[in-house]
Amino acid sequence: MIFSTRDNGELHQSEVGSPVFDAQYDVIVAGLGTAGSIALVTSARLGLKALGIDRMHCMGGMGTAGSVNGYYFGTKGGIYEEVDAQVAELIGTVYTRSSAYNVDAKKYKLEQMATADGAALAYESTVTAVYLEGKQVVGLQWIGPEGLQSASCKVVIDCTGDAEVCALAGCDTSFGRALDGRAQPFTSVKVFAAGDKVSWRNFDSGCTDQTDSRTLTESILHSHSQHLEETYGEGQRLLHLAPLLGIREGRLIHGEDTLSLAAYFEDALPEEPLFYAYADVDKHGRDHAFESQALQDWFVASNLGAVNISVPVSLGMMTPRGYEGLLAAGRCLAVDHDLSTCVRMNRDMQKSGEAAATATWLAIDEGVSLQEVPYEQLRDILQETGCYNPEQDRGYQFSYPGDRKPAEVIHWLSEPSAIREGLASDRPGVAIWSCRRLGQDVREHLLQWLEGLDDQLRRHSALALGLIGERAALPLLRQMIRERDHYALKDCRKNNQMRGYMAIYLAARLQDAEVVEDLIQLVTDPSEIDRPLYQPEESGSRGKTQKYNDVYYQFFSHATIGLLRIGEAHPHLREPIGQALRQAVGDMGYIQRITQLPFGTYEYSIADNIQSVIEQELVRWEAS
Numbered sequence: 001m002i003f004s005t006r007d008n009g010e011l012h013q014s015e016v017g018s019p020v021f022d023a024q025y026d027v028i029v030a031g032l033g034t035a036g037s038i039a040l041v042t043s044a045r046l047g048l049k050a051l052g053i054d055r056m057h058c059m060g061g062m063g064t065a066g067s068v069n070g071y072y073f074g075t076k077g078g079i080y081e082e083v084d085a086q087v088a089e090l091i092g093t094v095y096t097r098s099s100a101y102n103v104d105a106k107k108y109k110l111e112q113m114a115t116a117d118g119a120a121l122a123y124e125s126t127v128t129a130v131y132l133e134g135k136q137v138v139g140l141q142w143i144g145p146e147g148l149q150s151a152s153c154k155v156v157i158d159c160t161g162d163a164e165v166c167a168l169a170g171c172d173t174s175f176g177r178a179l180d181g182r183a184q185p186f187t188s189v190k191v192f193a194a195g196d197k198v199s200w201r202n203f204d205s206g207c208t209d210q211t212d213s214r215t216l217t218e219s220i221l222h223s224h225s226q227h228l229e230e231t232y233g234e235g236q237r238l239l240h241l242a243p244l245l246g247i248r249e250g251r252l253i254h255g256e257d258t259l260s261l262a263a264y265f266e267d268a269l270p271e272e273p274l275f276y277a278y279a280d281v282d283k284h285g286r287d288h289a290f291e292s293q294a295l296q297d298w299f300v301a302s303n304l305g306a307v308n309i310s311v312p313v314s315l316g317m318m319t320p321r322g323y324e325g326l327l328a329a330g331r332c333l334a335v336d337h338d339l340s341t342c343v344r345m346n347r348d349m350q351k352s353g354e355a356a357a358t359a360t361w362l363a364i365d366e367g368v369s370l371q372e373v374p375y376e377q378l379r380d381i382l383q384e385t386g387c388y389n390p391e392q393d394r395g396y397q398f399s400y401p402g403d404r405k406p407a408e409v410i411h412w413l414s415e416p417s418a419i420r421e422g423l424a425s426d427r428p429g430v431a432i433w434s435c436r437r438l439g440q441d442v443r444e445h446l447l448q449w450l451e452g453l454d455d456q457l458r459r460h461s462a463l464a465l466g467l468i469g470e471r472a473a474l475p476l477l478r479q480m481i482r483e484r485d486h487y488a489l490k491d492c493r494k495n496n497q498m499r500g501y502m503a504i505y506l507a508a509r510l511q512d513a514e515v516v517e518d519l520i521q522l523v524t525d526p527s528e529i530d531r532p533l534y535q536p537e538e539s540g541s542r543g544k545t546q547k548y549n550d551v552y553y554q555f556f557s558h559a560t561i562g563l564l565r566i567g568e569a570h571p572h573l574r575e576p577i578g579q580a581l582r583q584a585v586g587d588m589g590y591i592q593r594i595t596q597l598p599f600g601t602y603e604y605s606i607a608d609n610i611q612s613v614i615e616q617e618l619v620r621w622e623a624s
């Protein structure tokens with residue numbers, strides 16, 4: 001048998017013969033958070049001998065200890081709704097009203113439901129190693145109040161959020177985005193009394209790497225301290241800071257099925273869904289320029305950041321590639337960084353726990369491996385609880401949190417007249433993306449509209465042409481850049497993009513060498529910041545606060561990353577581009593133009609990161 005652990009961050013595997021385990025289980029759920037708590041409740045209810053392990057002192061993870069007790073989209077149905085209904089019944093007894101469900105009532109109810117059905121709990125216990133027979137996981141070791149303990153099991157469900165068990169077992173995982181390895185920003189959640197309600201608030205605190213202890217510790221110290229004030233106003237009395245740090249993204253497993261956002265856009269979807277996740281590409285933070293082409297095509301060039309998508313999640317997306325006896329549930333599912341922005345919401349993560357536990361039960365009950373679990377049978381069980389619901393396969397929708405407004409189903413356009421109408425409007429996003437889907441089929445129309453008299457139609461046609469890779473868009477894109485076109489499109493309820501930096505993104509995507517001079521001027525000319533568009537009266541209060549100038553940040557970051565992309569395609573331009581970029585970020589001046597907030601704040605970190613990424617790329621150019 002192989003004992004597989006991590007030593008100072010490195011995988012360490014050794015042969016250990018036939019160890020004697022302290023106990024045996026059908027299933028061990030590692031991590032009893034949002035996904036894991038429902039996985040344990042489901043396992044126990046289905047009659048499995050189950051152990052749940054968590055390094056904290058309660059069940060529910062981010063949804064209880066993390067105080068994120070709100071539902072932002074996700075899909076309804078499944079065992080979690082039963083839990084929530086029982087939690088709601090406790091309100092008015094010892095538990096008070098809260099902004100969503102009461103977190104302490106939920107902790108209590110989860111424990112009660114799991115243990116009533118015979119599940120064992122190990123709190124204050126951290127998983128430290130995995131036992132393997134070849135690639136089959138057969139047991140776990142953890143450290144808790146009694147020191148090191150171990151147990152054998154038929155299946156481990158890794159619900160640690162960060163795929164800790166998968167990493168201990170040596171499974172392939174990835175972390176963060178391609179350009180700089182950064183994951184979504186994290187948060188320290190503040191819990192406060194607002195009248196007779198307990199409420200919570202958070203703001204992005206920067207980026208961290210929770211797989212690196214020093215970085216993580218510094219992040220905890222910085223983010224918690226940001227909430228500390230001399231006095232707290234009425235309606236905002238501090239109760240506590242959530243003990244579980246608000247981590248949005250971590251390791252993502254490489255699954256038997258792995259779904260990327262780019263594949264989603266091509267309709268290359270898994271065929272055997274167990275449930276649907278549902279949310280927008282909820283990309284926190286402002287540093288869109290650093291994201292992948294797929295994400296920026298959607299979020300920046302089409303301004304569709306607020307469109308919700310339904311993502312089918314299969315058992316293959318919970319199965320680490322090449323491994324048996326191991327499933328992963330929660331925010332580490334096998335999606336890429338881009339898609340993880342929307343496959344992470346509380347409802348959906350709870351569903352992933354239910355689906356993983358039900359698959360485990362079926363495999364054990366049928367005496368087959370997890371990969372051999374009969375799909376129809378599994379789907380039917382999940383359909384009965386409401387976890388799987390084919391009506392939740394809703395494609396693309398403009399949706400609004402809560403029941404603020406009914407969702408609007410998006411039908412991609414194919415009729416030239418409808419596309420023309422969309423492009424001529426202030427909400428051209430659907431038309432732009434429709435052009436991307438149609439590609440060359442719409443090219444002639446776009447070229448014709450580009451030459452017309454309707455300025456809005458011309459500019460939006462240039463954006464659409466840029467997106468389908470047509471260089472005829474370039475003269476107008478360059479003009480929009482030179483004008484610093486600060487017209488903000490209106491498709492989104494949040495995150496509307498401005499045409500000037502949309503044009504920068506697209507010109508760089510087209511590898512336009514002619515735009516280099518203008519972009520160099522944008523990033524190096526000290527008087528750039530004096531332009532009216534960077535002043536609040538022009539950009540509106542969202543564009544510039546006293547301490548952070550988002551409009552300037554967007555133009556500056558898109559221009560610097562754009563220059564790097566163009567230099568990548570044109571090696572002969574690397575020298576002047578490199579010189580200009582070093583000049584642009586050589587001192588702290590550019591950071592101060594972006595933000596007056598101090599080191600340790602999110603805004604400072606994204607400004608600072610421009611310099612780090614430039615340096616990383618220029619060093620790479622110099623070495624090549």
Ligand SMILES: Cc1cc2nc3c(=O)[nH]c(=O)nc-3n(C[C@H](O)[C@H](O)[C@H](O)COP(=O)(O)OP(=O)(O)OC[C@H]3O[C@@H](n4cnc5c(N)ncnc54)[C@H](O)[C@@H]3O)c2cc1C
Pocket residue numbers: 030031032033034035036053054055056060061062063068070071072073074125126127128159160161162164186187189202245246247248329330331332344345346347349
């Ligand atoms: C700040 C913030 C705000 C959010 N807001 C919303 C919102 O409004 N609405 C919404 O629907 N979603 C929201 N989300 C998303 C959602 O809350 C999370 O994606 C989801 O809770 C993740 O669930 P999980 O089960 O993967 O992880 P978690 O709930 O974090 O559970 C992981 C559990 O594993 C345990 N663990 C970790 N490592 C080990 C180990 N080695 N050994 C033992 N135990 C371990 C942890 O203690 C924890 O209990 C938000 C997320 C954040 C961070």
